[in-house]
Amino acid sequence: MIARIAISSICTALTLLIAVRSNDERVRTSAAFAASCLVSFSATSILLERRRQRKSRLSHADVYIEMLRQMNREQRHLLENQVPQVCQGCVHYHGRTYGGERLICGMHPYGVDTEDCGDWQGSREQ
Numbered sequence: 854m855i856a857r858i859a860i861s862s863i864c865t866a867l868t869l870l871i872a873v874r875s876n877d878e879r880v881r882t883s884a885a886f887a888a889s890c891l892v893s894f895s896a897t898s899i900l901l902e903r904r905r906q907r908k909s910r911l912s913h914a915d916v917y918i919e920m921l922r923q924m925n926r927e928q929r930h931l932l933e934n935q936v937p938q939v940c941q942g943c944v945h946y947h948g949r950t951y952g953g954e955r956l957i958c959g960m961h962p963y964g965v966d967t968e969d970c971g972d973w974q975g976s977r978e979q
Contacts, residue, residue: 858895865891937964944975 865888872884929950937957940946945958957964960972 858898861891861895861898865895939965939968939970939973942975943970943973945972 868884868888868891872881872888875881875884936946936948940948940957943958945960947956947958949956956962958972961970
């Protein structure tokens with residue numbers, strides 16, 4: 854890409870030099886026209902290359918963001934499926950994650966530190 858633009862720039866400079874130094878009106882007109890075409894080619898090539906690179910970065914970013922979302926869903930699913938032993942079978946157990954923090958229940962948002970919970974209700978069967 855850079856080589857094409859460099860060659861185009863050199864050709865443009867030479868063509869403009871011919872246009873400026875020539876005494877023949879036809880040669881000057883033709884050289885000016887060729888130089889303008891080469892400038893247009895260079896500008897268009899640069900813009901198209903930048904657009905291609907931007908699209909490539911955007912597609913890679915979309916893939917990366919989707920991968921992060923999937924990892925977050927899997928992690929949240931694992932956290933929600935791990936019911937603490939003391940909470941198993943309790944009707945108050947909530948276990949959903951909010952803002953990265955899991956809410957165990959309304960009475961004990963972060964769970965209990967003991968082996969028994971004084972607020973446990975329900976049957977221990979699952």
